[in-house]
Amino acid sequence: MTTYQFPDGFLWGAAASATQTEGAADVDGKAKNIWDYWFEIEPERFHEGVGPQETSTFYKNFQADIERMKAIHLNSFRPSISWSRLLPDGTNVNQQAVDFYNQMFDELLAHGVEPIVNLYHFDMPMHFQEKGGWESREVVEAFNHYAQTAFDLFGDRVKKWTTFNEPIVPVEMGYLNDFHYPCVVDMKRAVAVAFHSMLASAKAVQSYHQAGLHGEIGIILNLTPSYPRSHSKGDMEAAKIADLFFNRSFLDPSVLGAYPSELVELLRKYELLPTIEAGDLEIIQQHTVDFLGVNYYQPRRVKERETPIQTEAILPENFFEPYIWPERRMNPYRGWEIYEKGLYDIAIHIKENYGNIPWYVAENGMGVENEERFIDDSGMVQDDYRIEFYKEHLKWLHKGMEEGSNCFGYHVWTFMDNWSWLNAYKNRYGLYRVDLRTQKRYVKQSGKWLGQVAQQNGFE
Template identity: 35%
Template sequence: MTNLFPKNFEWGVATSSYQIEGAALEDGRTAGIWDAFCEDHSRIADGSDGAVACDHYHRFREDVALMRELGVTSYRMSFSWPRLFPTDSPEPNEQGVRFYRELFAALHDAGISVMATLYHWDLPVWLARRGGFASRETAQVFADFATRLFSLFGDDVDYWVTINEPSVIASLGYITGEHAPGERDMAKAMAAAHHLLLAHGLAVQRFREAGLRSKIGIVLNLVKYVPDSPRPRDRFARFKLDLFYNEWFLSALGEGRYPPLPAGFLRRAKCHPDVHHGDMEIIAQPVDFVGVNYYTRARVRAAHCPSQMNCVLADDPGDEATDMGWTIDPDGLRDVCKRVYRTLRKPLYITENGAAFDDELTGGAVHDEKRTDYLRRHIEAVEQLLLDWVDVRGYYVWSLLDNFEWAHGYTRRFGITHVNFDTGERTPKDSALWYRDFIRDHRRS
């Protein structure tokens, strides 16, 4: 691999609040939607929750020291909304504010920039009871939340992210019910998809009004969908999934319009979102960057079923896959980034990329050759993007730590650092040591 990475390229790691912080009901934090979702233990693969998780709330200095040892230049994290605003009062919880200020100070002392996500799925229960993102009101409440955080933390944050993966929130939270809030209502899903984008746009407006020197963007999860066969029905099934999970968000952000949905889909769903005058202009206003989360390619097959999409994800026989069952396809990263760059024409950051494998701690080490190979091949794809004149400015591994992996609980390990969930002990895996050495060899001074 040659070294085409520019001088200021960000080499990072990523996490999210509920997945690592723990201290779920400490120091004034109230319940979020994932706390409520996990109360039904049947919803989580191992019946667990994020009450303790990686205990990052108490061990953040240890985690910052780990990042410094790895040589990363940037850390992507997210705020816990119910920790900062445990009620609907506009007054913040000072203990929550202090935690994030101390975290940011430790990161800056270590020479690590901060990419902070305003919403990575940690909605307070008090707001969920008012309808959550299925309600238009939440977009305005989110804008107020963003304004307060801009005031509280200002330029301590180098890169602000408004919303993480709106397509996943809408689909898994409101269509399949696999994620919090656990709804299965297509009308609510379409409403949430619109309100999430509206919330993003309103927050960007507030950011510009605040006059901060930092940058702001949004993070999209993009999947490369391919048809299971050349048959028209499989190709149309692929088109429908791509339309809703990818193109819906790209068109809104880049062109200020939603793409037309197939007539049959609309007849079944009866749920086109209620778009008010001026909404699309708010959504499509310019951002400073776009984050791309990429994990897999997905093969799509038409299905005779009552599903709104009338399609299923098919197996990819013979192809490599992670423990999530996700096909390993570094070329897919190139494809989706080219598409985003062509559509939005903004600098890109690969804000999440990583793999879950069944790691074992043996003799004080984790020899995770598959993950190391995964990272190496995807970073090579990023370098190819630079050769293709795509403006990529950073790469963040998901994740720094093994953590609470949503509905999978602790049964899936994405971290480049092994976490003993009984003791909290951290052990860098071989992939972390490889990443450390790679950064050292490719970071330009």
Template identity: 35%
Template sequence: MSILTRRRLLHRAALAATATATTAGTGPGLAATAATAAVVGGCATATDATGTEPSGAPSGRLHFPPDFGWGAATSAYQIEGAAKEDGRGESVWDTFSRTPGRTRNGDTGDIAADHYHRYAEDLDLMRDLGLRSYRFSISWPRIQADGTGAPNQRGLDFYRRLLDGLHERGIAPMATLFHWDLPQALQDAGGWESRDVAHRFADYADHVFRALGDRVPVWLTVNEPKTVVQNGYLFGHHAPGRRDPDAAYLVAHHLQLAHGLAVRALRDAGGAGRIGPAFNLHPCYPADDSAEAARATRLYDGYENRLYLDSVLRGSYPQDVLADLGPGSRMARGIRDGDLAIISTPVDLLAVQYYTPIYVTADGGTVRRWPTSEAEWQQIHPDGMYDILTRVTRDYGPIPLTVTENGLPTPDSLAADGTVDDSARITFLRDHLAAAHRAIAAGVPLESFHVWSLLDNFEWAEGYVQRWGLVYVDYPTQRRVFKRSAHWYRQVIADNAL
């Protein structure tokens, strides 16, 4: 990796971590920049784009396909708690969150939403909400304390109980194998910088497939590898807390390799379930109509989206990204013959997670065009949902898609009458679901939509400050309360329409 590229990646990390709001000024409107992005960034645009945000629900009802999978999502470390119970080992997030200064208020996931003990209550909440699908993750250190060896039966038994409870309530399980909680013992042995960890992941996946495969119709392999790469190895504000661009993209390759090995493990185990990766995809738009911004946007899109999509769905890494990293980069040197054939082992579906667009300047920086949520990195732009879904279908063919995360944090509080009014979440979800509906009408094979998140939970480096759930969790008592958005979403599910 060249010194220039290293500096560019670290600069990008700094911009992403500290960027402040920037107005659109007098430059071209969204319709113009989005049209350019369709060429240089690979982002599809709506033919009726006007450059304005939806102000609310469209006139009339928007009906979804009869078998549409309405769901919600969680992850193990964020909700389970029980960090030291029933044979669970240490994860990188246990270590990271217990290190002073790493998380807001020193918060950890030791207890979280105590789902490990309250899963039956949470299953009843899902039933009362009317969920048709529940996307959750399996804790690797709960199955293998040190990431190797025979599986921990007590850990498997917990997930068997959870899966049985979902089936009893008519809710389809969607299980994620890895949502960032790498066993600490494997991190000590090199973590995702070590090629061996990808093979350890395949062994873990094989144990889980053979123990639980008859109960899981849909498997997701690796959740948001890009977030591990960027937040864990560029920004340093997620576990393992590194700031090393050269390591970051070797990690990207090994995460992609782990995905492919897990897909092959399911096939080898004779599993009947469907399987695919879960990518957080960010539509990238030029910040202006200059040729320089167009070129910068194309490369930015390569790092944000094509690095992950192309390797899985086309069997190759983007040449512009590899050239930018340089032939001497650890990633380039880490790619072996046959790796991309493994990574591109055919999958059954692709999980898409959409939160924000990115507007790229001529010098490769970013600016903001839309209001942000409490998460300062999140610009609220529902049309980006349409753009990214149609882009994937246009560029990669009619692979079945599922939205496995979409949501925002709001300043929720429990009122004296026991209610939680999160009207901003309703507006956000309504507008993004309307965009998803437009994508379906445009031919996108979207099967399901999962709100992030079912429950308020441990929000990584932000601890418990941000609340993303449909269900309010009073952490001192672990009391659960349906927010206004939960009541609204329940009606959407019942009507199968907005």
């Protein structure tokens, strides 16, 4: 038996987001975000026509849910704040939202659960989307006001903040594909959205440090290691460009304070560079993050583009195409490859190329459809597949840490089954099962297992 023991103080927890768990989408003064609006106008786009109205009712049930976190020995939790709940008009504070978040943070701390609070998780307020969303400089400034407001209100108790969760996702899904509102496919606009997201993040980091609060601020990036099909020049270049677009375009400015020169030259060559105003690059350079959150689900495997794309519009896919590794294992429900060693490769990459910045696994999880099939006579989901998923990833993470990577925590996605954008409740990820008819929660086998790991700070 090998024992995998983690350092004292290691953070064991789960991640969630406001839109996906709070519910109460139009009560107590909350304004519409892009998801509320999009569901109104195109409900058929959402799995089984289920929108964000109630999601997992965390807004109503947070006290009991936090008790459930404590019951399985979690010592940290990453929620997000809803921008459109806290500042419904973008300027003025909604006191009912302040009361909710105050009570939630106080309850977490009273139960010994450290909050790591995220500011933006894909939920642009609709009135700001109408002004251009992340294409707009005005919205960058509005985000900074929102961040400052949150720091002022909650910074006395919340000691770990993150600016964005997966900023590549609104870019990739909303401006390179037709999967998130506003459903634009335009690389130049996508680049502007990506740049303004990084500028907004740096400004929020600046504001946090200037506020003199005794805590830390980071960013959460979903890193997808780019593996080439072979060591041929074409395949290696394809992997390098995929890495530039999907990883380094956010990782380098956030941690190193500058964009990769190869990325800048590539965008310049195809006339895709964003409008950069005086002082922008200095703000990014001078206000890097204190720590990094990493969401890891799957690798990206690529090869040299063998068939040219028959369009004048430039997209990332112009430079590479997917490669199916013959030995891959799949999660058939999500369509994602399961490759645990990717987490080790990320750990070593951060150590060797990003100053060994403190980091934690901010999300790692396995979505499965129709989990009711696996409910036993006691009512518990027997999700041994999820336990195996966690265990194998933790083994590789442990190896990376033994080799010196500066990781301080492991969070799963997610605490309880929640609503997931266009997929709604199609795939379940939770440590707790949610009965959608009654909203009752039931711990899964994986929740009990992770609770034992957290209690023992390791496993055999």
